[in-house]
Amino acid sequence: MPDSKIVTRLTEIVGQRNTxxxxxxxxxxxxxxxxxxxxxxxxxxxxxxxxxxxxASESLSVIPAGSGTKLNLGNITxxxxxxxxxxxxxxxxxxxxxxxVATAECGTLLSxxxxxxxxxxxxxxxxxxxxxxxxxxGGIIASNDSGPLRLxxxxxxxxLIGLKVVRADGTVFKGGSKVVKNVAGYDLPKxxxxxxxxxxxxxxxxxxxxxxxxxxxxxxxxxxxxxxxHESVMSLLKSDLVISSLEHLSPALASALxxxxxxxxxxxxxxLAVRVMNVEKAVRDQMKTILDLCSKAGGSGVMxxxxxxxxxWEEIREFTxxxxxxxxxxxxxxxxxxxxxxxxxxxxGFPERxxxxxxxxxxxxxxxxxxxxxxxxxxxxxxxxxxxIFSEERGGSxxxxxxxSNVKKRVGVWGNIGTxxxxxxxxxxNFDPENILNPGRLV
Amino acid sequence: xxxxxKIMHVxxxxxxxxxxxxxxxxxxxxxxILGPGGVISSAxxxxxxxxxxxxxxxxxxxxxxxxxxxxxxxxxMRLCYEENVPYVPRGAGTGLSGGALPxxxxxxxxxxxxxxxxxxxxxxxxxxxxxxxxxxWVTNAVSSYGYYYAPDPSSQIVxxxxxxxxxxxxxxxxxxxxxxxxxxxxxxxxxxDGEVIETGGKALDRPGYDITGLLVGSEGxxxxxxxxxxxIIRKPESVKTLFASFDRVEDAGASVSGITxxxxxxxxxxxxxxxxxxxxxxxxxxxxxxxxxSILLVELDGPVAEVEAHMPIVEEVLRKNNAIQIKVARDAKxxxxxxKGRKNAFPxxxxxxxxxxxxxxxxxxxxxxxxxxxxxxxxxxxxxxVANVFHAGDGNLHPLVLYDSAKEGEPEKAxxxxxxxxxxxxxSGGSITGEHGVGHDKKRFLSLMFDExxxxxxxxxxxxxxSKGLCNPGKVFPTPRTCVEPxxxxxxxxxxxxxxxxxxx
Numbered sequence: 001m002p003d004s005k006i007v008t009r010l011t012e013i014v015g016q017r018n019t020x021x022x023x024x025x026x027x028x029x030x031x032x033x034x035x036x037x038x039x040x041x042x043x044x045x046x047x048x049x050x051x052x053x054x055x056a057s058e059s060l061s062v063i064p065a066g067s068g069t070k071l072n073l074g075n076i077t078x079x080x081x082x083x084x085x086x087x088x089x090x091x092x093x094x095x096x097x098x099x100x101v102a103t104a105e106c107g108t109l110l111s112x113x114x115x116x117x118x119x120x121x122x123x124x125x126x127x128x129x130x131x132x133x134x135x136x137x138g139g140i141i142a143s144n145d146s147g148p149l150r151l152x153x154x155x156x157x158x159x160l161i162g163l164k165v166v167r168a169d170g171t172v173f174k175g176g177s178k179v180v181k182n183v184a185g186y187d188l189p190k191x192x193x194x195x196x197x198x199x200x201x202x203x204x205x206x207x208x209x210x211x212x213x214x215x216x217x218x219x220x221x222x223x224x225x226x227x228x229x230h231e232s233v234m235s236l237l238k239s240d241l242v243i244s245s246l247e248h249l250s251p252a253l254a255s256a257l258x259x260x261x262x263x264x265x266x267x268x269x270x271x272l273a274v275r276v277m278n279v280e281k282a283v284r285d286q287m288k289t290i291l292d293l294c295s296k297a298g299g300s301g302v303m304x305x306x307x308x309x310x311x312x313w314e315e316i317r318e319f320t321x322x323x324x325x326x327x328x329x330x331x332x333x334x335x336x337x338x339x340x341x342x343x344x345x346x347x348x349g350f351p352e353r354x355x356x357x358x359x360x361x362x363x364x365x366x367x368x369x370x371x372x373x374x375x376x377x378x379x380x381x382x383x384x385x386x387x388x389i390f391s392e393e394r395g396g397s398x399x400x401x402x403x404x405s406n407v408k409k410r411v412g413v414w415g416n417i418g419t420x421x422x423x424x425x426x427x428x429x430n431f432d433p434e435n436i437l438n439p440g441r442l443v
Numbered sequence: 444x445x446x447x448x449k450i451m452h453v454x455x456x457x458x459x460x461x462x463x464x465x466x467x468x469x470x471x472x473x474x475x476i477l478g479p480g481g482v483i484s485s486a487x488x489x490x491x492x493x494x495x496x497x498x499x500x501x502x503x504x505x506x507x508x509x510x511x512x513x514x515x516x517x518x519x520m521r522l523c524y525e526e527n528v529p530y531v532p533r534g535a536g537t538g539l540s541g542g543a544l545p546x547x548x549x550x551x552x553x554x555x556x557x558x559x560x561x562x563x564x565x566x567x568x569x570x571x572x573x574x575x576x577x578x579x580w581v582t583n584a585v586s587s588y589g590y591y592y593a594p595d596p597s598s599q600i601v602x603x604x605x606x607x608x609x610x611x612x613x614x615x616x617x618x619x620x621x622x623x624x625x626x627x628x629x630x631x632x633x634x635x636d637g638e639v640i641e642t643g644g645k646a647l648d649r650p651g652y653d654i655t656g657l658l659v660g661s662e663g664x665x666x667x668x669x670x671x672x673x674x675i676i677r678k679p680e681s682v683k684t685l686f687a688s689f690d691r692v693e694d695a696g697a698s699v700s701g702i703t704x705x706x707x708x709x710x711x712x713x714x715x716x717x718x719x720x721x722x723x724x725x726x727x728x729x730x731x732x733x734x735x736x737s738i739l740l741v742e743l744d745g746p747v748a749e750v751e752a753h754m755p756i757v758e759e760v761l762r763k764n765n766a767i768q769i770k771v772a773r774d775a776k777x778x779x780x781x782x783k784g785r786k787n788a789f790p791x792x793x794x795x796x797x798x799x800x801x802x803x804x805x806x807x808x809x810x811x812x813x814x815x816x817x818x819x820x821x822x823x824x825x826x827x828x829v830a831n832v833f834h835a836g837d838g839n840l841h842p843l844v845l846y847d848s849a850k851e852g853e854p855e856k857a858x859x860x861x862x863x864x865x866x867x868x869x870x871s872g873g874s875i876t877g878e879h880g881v882g883h884d885k886k887r888f889l890s891l892m893f894d895e896x897x898x899x900x901x902x903x904x905x906x907x908x909x910s911k912g913l914c915n916p917g918k919v920f921p922t923p924r925t926c927v928e929p930x931x932x933x934x935x936x937x938x939x940x941x942x943x944x945x946x947x948x
Binding site: 020068072096097098099100101121127144157158161165167171173174175177178179180181182183184185186187188190191193194195199210212213214220234237238239240242246276279280281282285286332334335336337366367368391394395396397400414415417418419420422423424426427429430431440443 | 634
């Protein structure tokens with residue numbers, strides 16, 4: 001079918017107002033420079049289904065998107081005939097406050113979802129980056145993106161209990177349910193968390209929620225060296241404290257964040273940001289214990305609360321995009337808790353050896369290290385490769401979240417997926433035999 | 444208009460075990476792999492494996508095999524795959540939905556000899572185990588370091604981690620700490636054709652699809668796990684347990700959602716109705732008031748200051764919902780006694796009824812009062828007693844339908860009543876099973892929750908793993924589904940079509 005007819009048909013399905021076709025309009029919706037024939041904003045799940053049915057019949061590749069904050073995530077796309085944005089699927093369908101569950105369409109902004117839940121003093125405890133620039137529920141599920149709160153609450157994997165998905169052939173199905181405990185049939189929601197829109201377009205999702213804790217406080221504790229800060233991490237984890245977030249900031253990041261959040265942080269030192277959310281007295285008691293434990297290892301701390309605390313966590317959440325420029329490289333090293341110092345030591349050497357700028361923060365209780373890098377391409381490539389070897393040799397992984405396409409090609413986004421790659425490919429083939437959904441991005 | 448492929452039902456491949464000759468040759472090959480100590484084939488020994496804890500269904504397997512390592516599991520499964528022999532994985536056999544019921548003319552693969560704890564990694568908060576390790580052993584292995592393994596099914600002193608993975612088991616502390624899937628980080632598994640793969644692992648966020656997440660709760664239909672990486676968590680600083688008694692079970696139900704509405708998430712909340720209380724009291728003497736219509740057990744845990752701040756809130760909610768008596772356990776011993784009553788609710792039931800049927804439905808917490816009322820009405824209509832004991836915080840009901848198998852027609856009536864209860868659960872927005880799985884027993888109800896599209900999608904998953912349908916066949920899904928996927932185009936042959944397993948119509 002000629003392009004003009006394809007565009008006409010797509011426009012018929014979603015309506016003129018919800019279709020972009022002109023080059024100047026498409027602007028922000030061009031995954032890695034690919035030029036889609038059309039960007040569509042369907043108004044409801046039926047339209048999504050119809051678009052996919054048509055795309056499948058014409059073998060048109062479809063890139064699912066929300067606001068577009070993760071449009072470049074994954075391997076370089078093998079095709080982008082249509083960008084399908086779920087931005088208009090943004091209704092909050094149900095908030096069962098007494099059951100601590102809520103259902104929303106997946107184009108709903110996380111920020112909007114949170115303000116609605118806050119009315120009942122509840123929240124969805126995820127804090128991935130891009131909160132203010134438009135992260136949607138669907139995009140967070142599809143990428144399994146997460147932030148500092150995951151220590152206390154987990155990722156979308158632990159919070160998503162039900163979903164409605166449009167399969168590549170347009171079939172609409174649901175998985176899971178609206179109750180937290182449900183073991184009927186396969187746990188399909190899990191399969192879709194982190195699947196990067198390659199198995200279907202998530203249209204609607206149900207989450208388990210948590211009450212907003214009565215009180216919250218954070219302490220920032222600086223140390224003279226990495227050994228001491230890591231020793232404190234281990235003693236905090238071994239204690240019976242209930243910590244919501246525990247970030248281990250590299251010296252460069254600690255200084256930069258201190259400046260941005262207006263907090264007096266000791267220069268050039270490894271720093272822990274420890275957050276406790278609980279009833280007021282428990283917060284107070286635990287803060288004292290945390291400071292005691294840390295000072296035993298030579299740390300000195302400041303307490304942060306109120307607006308400053310919010311600002312600090314916003315900066316930690318968003319540092320990967322704020323501190324490296326638009327073309328900056330963002331990666332996550334997923335290693336064991338005890339390998340975090342090794343990652344830091346490796347990163348420490350990069351600026352000196354190859355002149356790149358590196359900021360990093362470890363979700364210290366999870367072994368997930370967020371890294372942003374900026375600098376000359378060759379240096380970035382060799383640094384990322386070294387970091388990958390280090391992580392994989394210790395049973396972990398290194399995933400590139402953002403990088404220029406040349407760096408991606410040379411380093412590889414995912415690294416070694418391992419022995420389950422075969423079964424992943426079979427699942428992809430069965431769900432999407434025409435390979436139209438986000439082709440090539442994941443497996 | 445694009446024609447859509449429909450699921451086509453074809454007969455499963457012919458098992459080599461159907462002929463006496465084939466069986467003999469197959470048995471010899473099993474002996475080759477496992478040696479005489481690893482293969483059971485005598486009729487009287489096989490009887491021990493003809494059902495799991497749901498003894499109403501029994502099928503005698505042709506062979507039971509007891510592999511000791513992953514290599515042997517892989518060789519057995521490859522052999523079965525080549526010879527079209529169906530097989531069923533089995534842990535301790537404590538399942539209550541017939542999930543480990545043997546397949547006709549099939550093999551039972553028992554993982555009971557693969558029962559080693561392979562690694563305890565305290566600094567990284569991980570334990571790696573073989574599937575036959577008993578749930579409680581994990582906690583025992585780490586408790587001296589101040590850690591425990593959170594999912595605690597009532598059968599935790601006997602049930603195995605492999606079985607927990609298959610069923611995504613829960614327990615009394617799931618309300619706050621999640622079920623098995625929230626604590627399994629990776630597995631080594633053998634695919635139905637014998638290939639050994641690893642998914643997930645000790646480090647988080649492995650790239651690719653979450654195969655581990657898909658596997659947990661798949662009831663043994665996708666392969667057999669041979670190694671499991673678990674997350675362990677710190678023991679809480681303090682624990683407080685109380686029970687409150689009520690005239691009406693509905694008031695206990697309303698208290699549950701009342702407590703969470705106040706922002707308190709207890710570690711566990713359990714309800715028992717009068718029938719249960721009476722039988723339990725007689726059996727273990729937990730100190731429950733036998734004249735109460737129901738009791739609610741509440742356990743709070745966490746930092747001392749948190750528990751102390753939440754306790755008065757809980758008591759206030761209980762009183763507002765007409766609690767008659769509130770009793771807080773004074774010490775660990777009394778706390779244990781409170782729980783002993785709850786944990787013995789099923790066995791104690793034998794004192795008031797010769798037979799009972801355990802149901803396992805889930806409802807939204809806020810509908811507890813309403814649903815319990817409806818169950819009461821059904822009980823009256825069918826003229827059978829229903830005792831209620833359940834994980835109230837999760838809305839996970841365990842109605843026990845009491846009957847007498849000696850009375851003609853009563854078992855059938857009980858079965859029908861149990862089914863009606865599930866309809867009530869699904870109508871309220873819930874699920875047909877919260878922790879025991881669908882297995883053999885509840886597959887007829889699966890379509891209450893899922894329509895054709897939902898089930899077809901699950902079938903796509905099944906076919907990705909097991910195109911021959913040999914791994915725990917006949918379980919979970921209501922009708923025999925073969926691996927013909929709904930495709931999209933009439934002119935392009937589907938991979939499964941090509942392999943001759945299905946056709947389009």
